Amino acid sequence: MYYELLLPDLRMALAENDDLALREFCEVLFPAACAEILAELNAADAWRVLSKCRLERRAEIFGFLPLAFQVELVDLIDRQSLSRMIEEMAADDRVDLLECLDREHVESLLPLIAQAERTDIRKLLSYPEESAGAIMTTEYASLPQNITVQEAFEKLRLQAPDRETIYYIYILDEQRRLLGFISMRKLILAKPKQLLSEIMARDVVSVRVDDDQEEVAEKINRYGFIAIPVVDNERRLVGIVTHDDAADVIREEAEEDQQRLVAVAPLDESYLTTSVLTLAQKRGVWLFFLLGAAFVTAKIVGFYEGNSEQGWMIMFLPLVLASGGNAGSQSAALVISALARERSQSSSAYNKRAQRILVREFALSCLLGGSMSVFSLLVAWVLTGSLVAAIHVSSTVLLVVVIAAVTGAALPLIIQYFNADPAYMSTPLIAAMVDMMGVVIYFNVAYLIFGHLPGM
Numbered sequence: 001m002y003y004e005l006l007l008p009d010l011r012m013a014l015a016e017n018d019d020l021a022l023r024e025f026c027e028v029l030f031p032a033a034c035a036e037i038l039a040e041l042n043a044a045d046a047w048r049v050l051s052k053c054r055l056e057r058r059a060e061i062f063g064f065l066p067l068a069f070q071v072e073l074v075d076l077i078d079r080q081s082l083s084r085m086i087e088e089m090a091a092d093d094r095v096d097l098l099e100c101l102d103r104e105h106v107e108s109l110l111p112l113i114a115q116a117e118r119t120d121i122r123k124l125l126s127y128p129e130e131s132a133g134a135i136m137t138t139e140y141a142s143l144p145q146n147i148t149v150q151e152a153f154e155k156l157r158l159q160a161p162d163r164e165t166i167y168y169i170y171i172l173d174e175q176r177r178l179l180g181f182i183s184m185r186k187l188i189l190a191k192p193k194q195l196l197s198e199i200m201a202r203d204v205v206s207v208r209v210d211d212d213q214e215e216v217a218e219k220i221n222r223y224g225f226i227a228i229p230v231v232d233n234e235r236r237l238v239g240i241v242t243h244d245d246a247a248d249v250i251r252e253e254a255e256e257d258q259q260r261l262v263a264v265a266p267l268d269e270s271y272l273t274t275s276v277l278t279l280a281q282k283r284g285v286w287l288f289f290l291l292g293a294a295f296v297t298a299k300i301v302g303f304y305e306g307n308s309e310q311g312w313m314i315m316f317l318p319l320v321l322a323s324g325g326n327a328g329s330q331s332a333a334l335v336i337s338a339l340a341r342e343r344s345q346s347s348s349a350y351n352k353r354a355q356r357i358l359v360r361e362f363a364l365s366c367l368l369g370g371s372m373s374v375f376s377l378l379v380a381w382v383l384t385g386s387l388v389a390a391i392h393v394s395s396t397v398l399l400v401v402v403i404a405a406v407t408g409a410a411l412p413l414i415i416q417y418f419n420a421d422p423a424y425m426s427t428p429l430i431a432a433m434v435d436m437m438g439v440v441i442y443f444n445v446a447y448l449i450f451g452h453l454p455g456m
Contacts, residue, residue: 148193
């Protein structure tokens with residue numbers, strides 16, 4: 001794997017201040033591969049590498065870096081260098097970056113950016129989130145309809161260096177209204193003297209600038225497009241959404257659906273870049289809701305069990321198991337999603353990331369389990385009238401939630417370590433394993449508190 005081969009060499013070049021080696025690293029490798037390796041360095045070292053290559057290449061590599069890492073780098077780059085790099089970035093990439101920065105920082109940068117790019121940035125930033133306008137790029141190829149194929153190639157040679165894709169060429173009138181399009185394949189096969197109006201396709205599938213991004217991505221996927229044009233209310237072409245942006249939208253929507261399935265409010269950022277407090281809030285709301293539902297179940301069980309000493313033990317067992325199962329399923333789903341984003345990495349980087357995930361899950365589960373334990377103590381005390389019984393229930397909830405969350409995070413990590421798919425650790429499997437541990441913990445805590453099992 002190129003990680004194992006190149007990362008040590010890159011670190012050595014940094015230690016020796018070998019500017020030529022750093023420049024060659026950026027120029028020789030594919031930009032996305034450079035970005036994957038640079039993301040394993042700290043931000044200061046990554047910028048040292050990027051600063052050695054030419055501006056156009058630097059902007060290209062920068063666009064492939066994770067957004068959270070881009071934001072870290074922004075704090076290290078002087079405003080002049082940053083503004084020049086932003087000018088060179090793809091239109092949609094630079095808008096994604098600027099949306100992550102605070103408003104004051106953006107306003108201080110914009111005056112340093114060329115007028116054309118500045119106008120484009122302000123326009124793209126003005127579109128609603130999760131709309132076609134928010135994910136489109138304005139770097140498309142366009143031609144008038146009344147020129148020949150030969151003239152079209154001459155114009156495209158001038159446009160191509162600044163366009164994200166030229167596979168589709170859009171045909172516009174004087175008011176920039178969309179009349180049709182031609183694929184590069186059809187243009188190459190056409191006769192040099194043919195007019196574009198004779199060979200262009202007039203039945204254009206397009207989307208509105210305010211259409212939902214999920215609908216746009218679904219349309220690109222359904223028709224198998226490389227890009228789809230975005231038009232305004234007067235059918236003027238304002239941009240295109242490319243297949244890679246559509247793929248990002250589909251992945252994000254799938255992750256949101258997966259998170260909702262395990263009762264987690266969708267995360268705005270990736271799992272590893274979301275703060276522990278934010279994760280606690282997004283997971284805790286549903287855990288408390290489910291805990292309340294479990295107490296209702298416990299009350300129903302208690303009604304049928306009667307008021308014997310052994311009755312409350314059986315009454316609260318489903319509650320404890322449900323709390324652990326929910327917490328473990330949440331952890332597993334979030335970790336599997338995080339691992340799916342970054343499948344290719346060095347073993348040292350994987351070990352470091354696994355350690356970070358487990359530490360985060362332990363801290364998060366202590367926070368969630370502690371708050372759920374306090375809630376359980378109060379409700380169990382009210383239901384049973386026994387403080388000792390309430391302490392047993394609340395302490396068991398704390399232990400089960402912590403152990404379940406850490407287990408739910410650890411199992412996918414272990415599975416991936418052996419080069420298997422972490423998704424094998426499905427929610428039902430996690431829940432079944434947590435149920436077994438929960439029963440053992442529940443009765444052993446009771447034995448420690450009472451010296452025997454109540455009712456026996």
